[in-house]
Amino acid sequence: MNVIKYPGREDWASLTSRPHLDVSQLNSVVSGVLDDVRANGDKAVKAYELKFDHAQLDSLQVSEKEMKEARKLVSKDLEEAIRLAHYNIRLFHRSQRFNSKKVETGPGVKCWQKSVAIERVGLYIPGGTAPLFSTVLMLATPAKIAGCKEIVLCTPPNSEGKVNPAILLAAKTAGVSKIFKVGGVQAIGAMAFGTESIPKVFKIFGPGNQYVMAAKQQVSLHDVAIDMPAGPSEVCVIADESANVEFVAADLLSQAEHGADSQVLLITTSEKLVDDVQREIEKQLENLPRKEIAKKALENSRLVLVRDKQEAIDLSNMYAPEHLILQTSDYAELANKVINAGSVFLGKYACESAGDYASGTNHTLPTHGWATTYSGVNLDSFCRKITFQHLTETGVRHIGHAVELMAEAEMLDAHKNAMTVRLNSLK
Known part of the structure; x- marks a missing residue:
């Protein structure tokens, strides 16, 4: 990690900046795939599945037989973990239901709102080396609670044309309507435009690589709504001398293993913690299967020593992190000063992983500084508010x-x- 000690406020802008990639060539490739899918539907989708996922597919939709097989392939322990997470996510998101009331703004003038579910939504779930079945729960559960009539899910298959069984079990648990073996840009295009097999949706949710993100941005211009703009995943940890060094290092590494472009930022008021965390990271890193990915992420990450807690929270608010962990003795006081963050984890026991999987909060969150203007996915993400007035x-x-x-x-x-x-x- 890059260590910066007592930076002046004039340097904060550079400290909180994200890498800016030249996506001009990428956007051209994405545009070509999207145009092909728009024009040729299932034929184009199958051709790209063969090209990119090396899967020869006769049918794009996951069959009932495949759903039943998947359940047998998931261990009982993992199935119970999925059900526990689903229960907590459902409980938390049910509490977000909108209660409308009529307001008489003047004599004979009444106004009110009604919350109406988006009728058809599309969920994109990455597969590959990290099949994000937890994201299925995070997206499908509130969609079901909101009352979306059709929940369409696309996820890439392996070279044998099979979808990760945990993804299928999570989809069944959360109430997904239809599942398709489609990944990448072609999945976003199929849900945005509709094909012979895949219904056109009204809003697309879910994470993905830079090609998927570019595809979402492009289709959002004319064809479909999206959940939010997004970039690589990120975490900011604010820690003081009371912090548990082992916990802090583990939190930083849990984010760094997401991808080489993940962002990790530690802000601390303790100079001793600076050295201790670096040593602990090196120690824990050696035991990680994805250590090479984590190492690359750490090369671009920062450990910042500041003068006091106010500077720490001010710097964090400028950064506007996707995840913010407050591992300080006065975390409750600091929490009241948080202005910009996707999701906040309070105290030494609240690791980001809790929110990623099973605490009940949603892990689909704004990145790249978008926490200044966007909320994470919640029940309202799947609804529209229609206003009424009567005179x-x-x-x-x-x-x-x-x-x-x-x-x-x-x-x-x-x-x-x-x-x-x-x-x-x-x-």
């Missing part, structure tokens, strides 16, 4: 003249007239 004769008399004056001032005479004719009818 009586009294209501027209109460606000009618104000409406006329404002419409006239904006030189929108037809707007004015729509109210004027109503006022005249009451004379």
Whole structure:
């Protein structure tokens, strides 16, 4: 890790910056695949599955037989863990249900909202070396609670045309409607445009590599909504002299193993912790199967020594991390000062992994500084709010003249007239 001691505030912008990649060539490749899928549907999707996932597919949809086989391939212990996580995620997201109430803004004028589920949503679940079956739970569970009529899931198969069984079990547990063996850009295109097999959805959720992220951005311009813009995963840990060094190192490494482009930031007020954490990271790193990936991530990560807790929280708020861990003696006080973060973990026992899997909170979170403007996925992500208003004769008399004056001032005479004719009818 890169150690920076007592940086001036004028240097914070560079400390909190993310790598900027030249994606011009990548976007061109993505655009070509999307155009092909739009024009040729299933034929194009199958061709790209053969090219990229080396899978020869006769059918894109996962069959009922494959679903039953998957259950037998998942250990009882893992099945119980999936069910526990699903229970907690469902419990937490159920608490987010919207309760509407009618508001009388003036005599005879009532306004209210109704929450309506998005009818058809698409979930993208990465496979490969890290099949994210936990993300199935994080996305499908709130979609089901919201009342989405159709939940479509796409995930890449292996070269034998099989989907990871844990992904299938999680999908069954959370209530996914249809599962397709499609990965990468072609999956995003298929859900955005619709093909002979895969329904067009109204909103796409889920993480992926830079090609998938670019595809989501492109289709969001004209064809479909997406959950949020995203970049590589990241964590910020704020720790003081009371922190458990072993825990801090483990938290940093758990993020670093996501990918070589993952971001790890430690902010501390303890100079001793700086050296202790580096030694502990080296020790734990040697036992990780994905240590080469973690090492690359750590090369671009930063350990920052600051003067006090206020500087620590200010720097974190500028960074706006996806995950923020507060391993300090006064974590409750610091938590009140958090302005920008995707999800916050309080105290030495609240590791990021808890939120990633089973505490109940959602792990689909804004990255790349987008926590300044975006929330993580929640129940509202799968809903729309429709507003209603009702006016009586009294209501027209109460606000009618104000409406006329404002419409006239904006030189929108037809707007004015729509109210004027109503006022005249009451004379």
